[in-house]
Amino acid sequence: MSSIKKEAERCLKCKRALCSEHCPISTPIPQVTELFLNGEIKKAGELLFNNNPISAVTSVICPHERNCTGHCVLGKKGAPVEFYRIEEYISRFYLETMQIPEIKKNGIKVAVAGAGPAGITMTILLLLHGYDVTLFEAEDDIGGVLRYGIPPFRLPRDIIDMLKDIMLRMGVHLRPNTRIGTNIMIDDLFPDGYKAVFVAAGTGRPRKLGLVGETLGHVHFAIDYLKSPYSFNLGKRVAIVGAGNVAIDVARTAIRCGRSDVKILHYMGKDDMTANRDEVEMAELDGVEFIHNAQAVRIMENAVRCVYVDRIENEDGSLSFEEDYSRTFDVPADSVIIAIGQGPGADIVAAGVKLTQRGLFEVNEWGETDIPGVFAAGDIVSGPKTVVDAVAFSKKVFCKMEEYLKEHS
Numbered sequence: 001m002s003s004i005k006k007e008a009e010r011c012l013k014c015k016r017a018l019c020s021e022h023c024p025i026s027t028p029i030p031q032v033t034e035l036f037l038n039g040e041i042k043k044a045g046e047l048l049f050n051n052n053p054i055s056a057v058t059s060v061i062c063p064h065e066r067n068c069t070g071h072c073v074l075g076k077k078g079a080p081v082e083f084y085r086i087e088e089y090i091s092r093f094y095l096e097t098m099q100i101p102e103i104k105k106n107g108i109k110v111a112v113a114g115a116g117p118a119g120i121t122m123t124i125l126l127l128l129h130g131y132d133v134t135l136f137e138a139e140d141d142i143g144g145v146l147r148y149g150i151p152p153f154r155l156p157r158d159i160i161d162m163l164k165d166i167m168l169r170m171g172v173h174l175r176p177n178t179r180i181g182t183n184i185m186i187d188d189l190f191p192d193g194y195k196a197v198f199v200a201a202g203t204g205r206p207r208k209l210g211l212v213g214e215t216l217g218h219v220h221f222a223i224d225y226l227k228s229p230y231s232f233n234l235g236k237r238v239a240i241v242g243a244g245n246v247a248i249d250v251a252r253t254a255i256r257c258g259r260s261d262v263k264i265l266h267y268m269g270k271d272d273m274t275a276n277r278d279e280v281e282m283a284e285l286d287g288v289e290f291i292h293n294a295q296a297v298r299i300m301e302n303a304v305r306c307v308y309v310d311r312i313e314n315e316d317g318s319l320s321f322e323e324d325y326s327r328t329f330d331v332p333a334d335s336v337i338i339a340i341g342q343g344p345g346a347d348i349v350a351a352g353v354k355l356t357q358r359g360l361f362e363v364n365e366w367g368e369t370d371i372p373g374v375f376a377a378g379d380i381v382s383g384p385k386t387v388v389d390a391v392a393f394s395k396k397v398f399c400k401m402e403e404y405l406k407e408h409s
């Protein structure tokens, strides 16, 4: 018996399915598993796709331990069901064999800016409901972080290609290499007949450290590096400043693409890391070295100067961190990669939508911005989060957009 089927048979199909309750997009896990075990893989795939058009992606890269797997009742005493493996198999099969349904077109034009997880989700939902969608994408291909951030050894690119093919077969008008907020502005879209605009431009602008040395030739930003690692010549010793999931992806990529020795410089202690545990574990297995309690204070031609950071456990149980400038040390580096977070691109920020204090798009709970007919979701609204969160919020925004489009078309 296949291991996938064995795994599905372990599912208790709980009446109150905690796995589904803790999935940000409420994947109907017991129902999908039941259909799969009854030999109805296409129906199972359809159920997954209609609930989450990019389930083939989230099944691979969701933080499962926080969501479905982490809440499986079997996990209390033994091994939890790894539903994501079943989901990956079904979703991929569904994309590979998907027949595009007959869709009655309504002729209403909608513009989507950004073809990452949020933009793809919205585009597919709009197409399935008969809208005429133009998808504007700044890069030369769709996917956003799925194509230009997450390394291929974690997420195979053919999944994104299949999603692109499905959207094209459904009739999307794709405008690659087109940035909204440079020559085409949001305001230009309405006179051309678009009835609503959905902005999902993500957070593609790296944050900088503000340190001396940051502009030197051997210093790079994490998301620039991940976009095309083979364009960079990192040299033997690579120091990465920052220790979140993005830093881990950079480290593992640099070991593979540059055959480099990689050190991650982390401000806090080993137990305070924000990156997913299994990602950290994989990085350690790959040979990444972590230097904890280190704050970079200066970047030099061949090293990063750090100060030691004291980890203080306060009486009230809280933690604080204090830099001790009397204890400095240099980490030798041929290249330095900065991975301390991202914000929205300057172009889209200048598009005229009201921003929050963090510089993100300000929206209400339905994704409405202060400009009538302009909606937003994904990282540009939440700040860097997860793919499944971007999908879940886009779905919610879709409901409001439909209401708006019905009223205004």
Ligand SMILES: Cc1cc2nc3c(=O)[nH]c(=O)nc-3n(C[C@H](O)[C@H](O)[C@H](O)COP(=O)(O)OP(=O)(O)OC[C@H]3O[C@@H](n4cnc5c(N)ncnc54)[C@H](O)[C@@H]3O)c2cc1C
Pocket (backbone or CB within 6 Å): 061, 062, 063, 113, 114, 115, 116, 117, 118, 119, 136, 137, 138, 139, 142, 143, 144, 145, 146, 149, 150, 178, 179, 180, 181, 200, 201, 202, 203, 204, 223, 226, 245, 246, 249, 345, 347, 348, 377, 378, 379, 380, 384, 385, 386, 387, 388, 390
């Ligand atoms: C390196 C890395 C690894 C990650 N790993 C994981 C993971 O394992 N699991 C997980 O769940 N999440 C992960 N995340 C987070 C996740 O990828 C994001 O939360 C998610 O991609 C957000 O989707 P989005 O559609 O809002 O934005 P994005 O994926 O950033 O997509 C935005 C799109 O808009 C385009 N764009 C930008 N500006 C414009 C413009 N002006 N006009 C037109 N198009 C524009 C961009 O080119 C891009 O294609 C990771 C993030 C990074 C950076």
